[in-house]
Amino acid sequence: MAPANTLPAWSELQAHRDDVAKSFVLKEAFSSDADRFSRFSRTFKAAGSADILFDFSKNFLTNETLDLLVKLAEQAGVERKRDALFRGDKINFTENRAVFHPALRNVGGWDMKVDGVDVMSGPNGVNSVLDHMKDFSEKVRSGEWTGFTGKKLTNIVNVGIGGSDLGPVMVTEALKYYGAPDMTLHFVSNIDGTHMAEALKASDPETTLFLVASKTFTTAETTTNANTAKSWFLEKTGGKGDVAKHFVALSTNEAEVTKFGIDSANMFGFESWVGGRYSVWSAIGLSVALYVGYDNFYKFLSGAHAMDKHFRETPLKENIPVLGGLLSVWYSNFFQAQTHLVAPFDQYLHRFAAYLQQLSMESNGKGITSDGSTAKYTTGAILFGEPCTNAQHSFFQLVHQGTKLIPADFILAAKSHNPIHDNLHQKMLASNYFAQAEALMVGKTDEQLRAEGTPEDLIPHKRFLGNRPTTSILVGDVIGPAELGALIVYYEHLTFVEGAIWDINSFDQWGVELGKVLAKKILKELDEPGNGEGHDVSTGGLIGAFKQFAKI
Numbered sequence: 001m002a003p004a005n006t007l008p009a010w011s012e013l014q015a016h017r018d019d020v021a022k023s024f025v026l027k028e029a030f031s032s033d034a035d036r037f038s039r040f041s042r043t044f045k046a047a048g049s050a051d052i053l054f055d056f057s058k059n060f061l062t063n064e065t066l067d068l069l070v071k072l073a074e075q076a077g078v079e080r081k082r083d084a085l086f087r088g089d090k091i092n093f094t095e096n097r098a099v100f101h102p103a104l105r106n107v108g109g110w111d112m113k114v115d116g117v118d119v120m121s122g123p124n125g126v127n128s129v130l131d132h133m134k135d136f137s138e139k140v141r142s143g144e145w146t147g148f149t150g151k152k153l154t155n156i157v158n159v160g161i162g163g164s165d166l167g168p169v170m171v172t173e174a175l176k177y178y179g180a181p182d183m184t185l186h187f188v189s190n191i192d193g194t195h196m197a198e199a200l201k202a203s204d205p206e207t208t209l210f211l212v213a214s215k216t217f218t219t220a221e222t223t224t225n226a227n228t229a230k231s232w233f234l235e236k237t238g239g240k241g242d243v244a245k246h247f248v249a250l251s252t253n254e255a256e257v258t259k260f261g262i263d264s265a266n267m268f269g270f271e272s273w274v275g276g277r278y279s280v281w282s283a284i285g286l287s288v289a290l291y292v293g294y295d296n297f298y299k300f301l302s303g304a305h306a307m308d309k310h311f312r313e314t315p316l317k318e319n320i321p322v323l324g325g326l327l328s329v330w331y332s333n334f335f336q337a338q339t340h341l342v343a344p345f346d347q348y349l350h351r352f353a354a355y356l357q358q359l360s361m362e363s364n365g366k367g368i369t370s371d372g373s374t375a376k377y378t379t380g381a382i383l384f385g386e387p388c389t390n391a392q393h394s395f396f397q398l399v400h401q402g403t404k405l406i407p408a409d410f411i412l413a414a415k416s417h418n419p420i421h422d423n424l425h426q427k428m429l430a431s432n433y434f435a436q437a438e439a440l441m442v443g444k445t446d447e448q449l450r451a452e453g454t455p456e457d458l459i460p461h462k463r464f465l466g467n468r469p470t471t472s473i474l475v476g477d478v479i480g481p482a483e484l485g486a487l488i489v490y491y492e493h494l495t496f497v498e499g500a501i502w503d504i505n506s507f508d509q510w511g512v513e514l515g516k517v518l519a520k521k522i523l524k525e526l527d528e529p530g531n532g533e534g535h536d537v538s539t540g541g542l543i544g545a546f547k548q549f550a551k552i
């Protein structure tokens with residue numbers, strides 16, 4: 001595939017950008033085009049999910065921009081690459097793997113094969129694992145599956161990191177409203193002993209179920225944390241605790257699971273074509289099914305599948321994830337935006353940006369194109385975010401009056417799960433959602449400031465230049481399992497579109513390896529005599545100081 005900047009549409013967009021950048025003013029675009037909102041909005045509709053309105057109209061978009069961006073997608077082969085993903089081709093070409101997470105939520109009965117083998121059926125197929133998850137989660141929730149002393153397991157400790165943590169955390173938080181009232185969840189990911197210590201402090205071994213979540217089952221943090229948990233459990237139960245009743249594994253690696261001491265009957269498997277950051281739909285999502293119940297987990301999968309269907313079948317210009325991805329490229333490569341802000345106006349989504357950070361930056365934080373050459377253009381943006389309205393009292397100063405262009409996505413559910421105080425809170429939340437996007441667009445002029453009596457010397461400081469783009473996502477009801485599934489998959493496929501245009505491999509993650517290897521080497525040094533010899537003087541000096549301070 002030709003590098004993106006060699007495609008004809010890229011040069012046309014460059015020329016177009018110069019025009020847009022010189023003269024395009026968002027608020028003027030609205031005053032001159034009464035249809036702008038309808039022209040640049042798209043509504044996602046699917047059975048079993050509320051409508052989701054995606055308002056792209058407050059972006060630097062003209063009809064010509066949209067046409068040229070769609071042309072870029074065509075020339076970059078976005079549709080061809082998308083079809084390859086859904087066909088099970090080995091598009092993760094550095095690991096020679098398919099990228100088949102849509103199969104995990106294939107509730108629509110699509111024919112999905114890898115190497116000619118149906119991945120849905122068979123003893124280790126997707127549907128068999130889902131049946132196992134259903135059976136197990138229902139037994140735990142009903143008390144049929146108990147601990148070694150016969151007590152119901154109501155304290156769940158998920159031990160995993162990265163995609164084996166961020167998805168389960170984000171989804172169980174987002175769907176807390178549906179969570180079992182008698183169930184407590186702990187997510188232990190960090191190797192920092194504090195993480196496990198705090199969880200164990202709050203746990204009773206008789207009522208605790210440990211989920212050891214690790215695709216590879218070789219991740220140092222997770223295997224160490226899991227072994228610590230197992231030692232704690234056996235010690236606390238005087239060796240009487242039955243590991244088989246209190247530990248299950250979520251992994252692709254049966255050999256390592258068995259070596260750890262978990263029976264394969266208590267393993268929920270998945271395949272290597274599931275990327276960690278794309279795995280919450282798999283066995284990794286067991287904590288979700290345990291917490292909100294399998295029926296809600298299935299709805300979550302269904303909403304995700306509906307967005308897959310939209311992405312797979314919708315023409316580019318109407319294709320919502322495609323439009324989101326094209327806007328990312330437009331701002332990154334033609335306006336030099338370095339970041340992407342995702343601010344949900346929803347407290348249940350308080351870990352949504354953290355989840356998207358791995359999805360986006362572990363996928364597209366790459367600088368090498370498919371032919372092995374160095375990309376001649378910028379690729380993955382720095383995704384960040386916090387829920388609003390908190391973010392407004394944290395970093396929105398920079399978003400409004402800083403020197404950086406920060407494309408922002410705002411998300412709101414039209415209805416709250418908690419319409420307290422006669423729904424006053426939801427109305428205030430919504431008013432901020434609308435106001436922030438409007439303020440970023442219209443700004444505040446010197447004339448307006450003067451009319452308010454602002455002293456001349458303060459005017460420059462109180463001026464809002466405005467003309468800052470946002471995408472507003474409005475869910476037509478509460479955000480339930482199906483709507484959450486669809487929202488996540490919107491960002492999964494937006495990320496896919498970015499990578500397809502940049503011609504990078506969005507599905508490997510070699511960048512996480514070097515640090516792991518060096519840490520393993522230094523770990524040994526901490527137990528050996530010496531003060532960091534063999535390192536640069538900074539690393540060596542730090543190791544020496546650490547040993548001194550820690551009296552190692």
Ligand SMILES: O=P(O)(O)OC[C@H]1O[C@@](O)(CO)[C@@H](O)[C@@H]1O
Nearest residue numbers: 162163164214215216219276512
């Ligand atoms: O699930 P596991 O195999 O323990 O990997 C955990 C995480 O580690 C990585 O950094 C890969 O090493 C992420 O891609 C992954 O989600």
